[in-house]
Amino acid sequence: MKLKVFNTLWREKQEFKPINEKQVGIYTCGPTVYGKPHIWNLRAYIFASTLRNVIEKILWIPVKHVVNITDVGHLTDDGDNGEDKLEKASKNEEKTAWDIAKEYENIFYDYLKKLNIKFDVHPKATEHIQEQIDLVKKLEEKGYTYEISWDWIYMDTSKVKDYWKLLPKGHLDWILSCARVQNNKKKNKTDFALWKFSPKDKKRQMEWDSPWEKGFPGWHIECSAMSCKYLWERFDIHTWWIDHIPVHHTDEIAQSETAFWHKWVNYWLHNEFLNLKNWKMSKSLGNVINLDDIIQKWFNPLIFKYFIYTANYRSIQDFSWEDLKAIEKAYNKLRSKLNTLNNKLQILKLEDIRNIYKNKLDWWKMIDYLLDDIDTVNLIAYINKFVNSLPLKENLIDEDIQILGLIKYIDENILKLDLFKAIEKEKIEIPEEIKLLAEERWEAKKNKDFSTSDELRDKLLQKWWKILDKKEGYEIIKNNILDVLD
Numbered sequence: 001m002k003l004k005v006f007n008t009l010w011r012e013k014q015e016f017k018p019i020n021e022k023q024v025g026i027y028t029c030g031p032t033v034y035g036k037p038h039i040w041n042l043r044a045y046i047f048a049s050t051l052r053n054v055i056e057k058i059l060w061i062p063v064k065h066v067v068n069i070t071d072v073g074h075l076t077d078d079g080d081n082g083e084d085k086l087e088k089a090s091k092n093e094e095k096t097a098w099d100i101a102k103e104y105e106n107i108f109y110d111y112l113k114k115l116n117i118k119f120d121v122h123p124k125a126t127e128h129i130q131e132q133i134d135l136v137k138k139l140e141e142k143g144y145t146y147e148i149s150w151d152w153i154y155m156d157t158s159k160v161k162d163y164w165k166l167l168p169k170g171h172l173d174w175i176l177s178c179a180r181v182q183n184n185k186k187k188n189k190t191d192f193a194l195w196k197f198s199p200k201d202k203k204r205q206m207e208w209d210s211p212w213e214k215g216f217p218g219w220h221i222e223c224s225a226m227s228c229k230y231l232w233e234r235f236d237i238h239t240w241w242i243d244h245i246p247v248h249h250t251d252e253i254a255q256s257e258t259a260f261w262h263k264w265v266n267y268w269l270h271n272e273f274l275n276l277k278n279w280k281m282s283k284s285l286g287n288v289i290n291l292d293d294i295i296q297k298w299f300n301p302l303i304f305k306y307f308i309y310t311a312n313y314r315s316i317q318d319f320s321w322e323d324l325k326a327i328e329k330a331y332n333k334l335r336s337k338l339n340t341l342n343n344k345l346q347i348l349k350l351e352d353i354r355n356i357y358k359n360k361l362d363w364w365k366m367i368d369y370l371l372d373d374i375d376t377v378n379l380i381a382y383i384n385k386f387v388n389s390l391p392l393k394e395n396l397i398d399e400d401i402q403i404l405g406l407i408k409y410i411d412e413n414i415l416k417l418d419l420f421k422a423i424e425k426e427k428i429e430i431p432e433e434i435k436l437l438a439e440e441r442w443e444a445k446k447n448k449d450f451s452t453s454d455e456l457r458d459k460l461l462q463k464w465w466k467i468l469d470k471k472e473g474y475e476i477i478k479n480n481i482l483d484v485l486d
Contacts, residue, residue, distance in 0.1 A: 001059060003371045005051075005237075006314060008245065008268040011168060013373055016055075016267065018236055023062045024055050025235030027227045027265075029244060030068040030122065033104035034089040037111055038288035039304065039319065040241065040274040046305055047271055047313040047374065048239045049117040050414060054370050057413040066230045069108075069124040071101035072206045073196070074219040084216070087205060097205040101126070111291045114301040116416035123226040125217065129208045131225040132217040136194045138259045145194060148185045153195040153212055158188050160254045166245055166268065192251045193218035220251040224259070233260045241271040272316045274308075289319070297464060298478050299324060302417050306331045309376040309415065331417075334384055338419050340392050341404060363403050366410060376415070383407055430476050434465050438476050441467060 003016040018024045028048040031037050037045075045067075052063050076082030090097040105124075112118065125132070136153060139145050144160070147153050157163050197213040198204050207214050227235065233256075238249070249268065256264040276287055294304050307327040311317040363386070369379040387407070390400060411419045441456035457467060466479035 001367070001371060003054065003059060004373055005267055005269055006373050007266075008270050009166060009265075014267070016236075018061060019234065019266065021061060023064055024237070025231035026052055026055075026063060026065045026237045026239065027223070027231060027235065028065065028067045028119070028238075029223065029240035029248070030070060031104070031108050032070040032074045032085055033101045033108065034074075034085040035104060036107055036290040036292065038290050039294070040288075042111065042115065042291060042304070043274045043308050043313070043317070044239065044241045044271045045112065045117055046115060046308045047269075049119070049416075050376065051237070051239065051269070051374055052119075053414040053416070054374060057409075058367060058370060064121070064231060065119045066121045066123065066227060067119045068223060068226050069101075069105055069122050070219065070222065071105070071124050071126050072097075073125055073217045073222060084204075084206070090205060111301075114291060114295075115305050116302065116418070121230050123230060125222040125226075126206065128222065128226050128229065129217065131229055132221045133195070133208075133210050135221060135225045135228070135255070135259055136217075137211060139194065139255060142258065144255075144258050146187065147212065150197055150200065150213070151185065152193040152197065152218070154186060154191045155194055155251070155255055156187055157190045157192070157254060160258060163190065163254055164250065166250050166253060192220060192247075194221050194255070220248055221255065223248075223252050224256040224264075228256070228260075234262060234264060234266075236265070237267045237269060238265040239269045239271075242273065245270060271313050274317050274319055277318050277320050294324070297321070299328060300331075303328045303331050305415075306380075306417055309380050309417075312377055313374060330384070332423075334387060335417075335419050335421075335423060337387050337390075337392070338404075338407075339422055341387075341390065341396070342408075342420050363399075363406070366406060370410070370414065379410070383410075430465075434460065434463065434476060437463075438465075438467055438474065442474055445469070 004013045005016050007014045052065050055061055056063050074085050086097040089100045144156055145153050195215055197215040198207045207216050366382055369375040408420050411417055437460055441453050444452040461479055464479055466477050468475040
């Protein structure tokens with residue numbers, strides 16, 4: 001079995017060849033824990049975990065997957081300007097930077113759990129300060145850094161061969177738009193910060209002693225330092241979304257390959273944007289959606305994961321609540337039918353999976369889709385077409401049972417969508433506030449105060465509850481997302 005992935009470094013699909021057959025190393029950029037991860041971030045984590053599952057459960061190679069926690073050093077401006085995002089959040093929320101980091105780190109882990117995602121190591125930048133200092137010292141000893149008094153230790157990018165090699169050729173407009181804010185003290189516009197000095201007139205919450213001045217590390221240096229510690233100085237795969245190509249990932253390569261004197265990462269895999277119907281989602285625009293928003297609107301988080309699987313990770317995907325509602329219907333229909341068929345299945349063992357592949361059966365194409373740059377789009381389409389063709393009341397032939405067994409293997413080990421888990425009747429607790437509003441509305445309706453009744457009905461609808469009037473009384477139910485959109 002051979003896995004092909006699109007390597008951004010070479011702008012083409014390539015056969016994946018691990019450095020070591022005994023363990024594959026993957027590094028995925030983790031969250032900056034000053035706020036909740038939005039669904040664009042989650043798209044990247046869903047892809048990265050699926051890639052990892054394919055390598056472990058299809059190629060049968062163990063994986064060590066590192067996802068860092070950025071809890072210091074990420075400034076509000078990628079051009080090395082502005083406040084540290086943790087320090088800024090600390091002021092806004094009137095909590096310590098450490099408390100902010102811990103709060104949102106836990107939310108990140110909760111999101112991963114709800115999406116059936118698990119990684120191996122989550123190193124924190126604040127717990128690896130010495131490793132970052134050591135790497136900056138190594139670059140300094142080799143003559144690749146310079147200091148601006150009471151400002152930063154900078155990386156001199158003019159000395160880095162092929163600094164722009166990760167960017168597609170001919171994308172000069174993209175290069176210029178992503179170049180950093182001009183600093184008259186910097187030698188080159190693209191030079192980036194390795195260590196920031198603390199201001200003399202105030203004490204930061206997060207600062208450390210260093211061979212230069214007391215301060216804190218730059219954003220980029222942490223990934224090189226921590227990947228080196230947990231995945232060696234050269235590893236297989238680095239993932240994240242496309243926006244990191246021109247700045248963060250370009251700088252990671254520059255500092256790592258300069259420090260180590262050899263290639264750092266073999267395969268770079270990048271997600272495209274997840275937009276709100278042709279508008280880019282970003283915290284600066286104030287139009288981000290997170291997993292709590294999805295859950296608040298009564299969607300199972302795995303419906304969002306299923307939605308992500310319906311588009312290629314390298315294509316722009318548009319998100320809307322209408323689309324998610326349509327996906328919910330498709331997911332529930334598929335899951336309901338698979339639950340009905342589940343008792344007819346035979347559990348496939350590892351030997352069965354390998355024998356099926358050797359026999360080159362037509363329906364092995366499900367695995368081929370996964371091996372072709374993680375093509376979940378065609379995989380999901382195949383699964384739906386096959387399951388919808390099966391009779392529910394008649395006996396299944398042996399081949400159908402085997403195909404279902406393979407689908408179950410894929411779901412439980414790779415997609416992790418819980419397609420074969422029994423659908424439990426949802427227990428809904430109605431908040432006291434909603435009960436009071438519903439009772440107030442009912443009284444207004446009985447008193448023929450229809451204006452107030454309609455106003456309270458709309459208020460309940462906006463809070464994601466609906467009232468069904470009956471001959472005697474009323475019933476409070478979850479409302480449909482489309483009712484609010486209308």
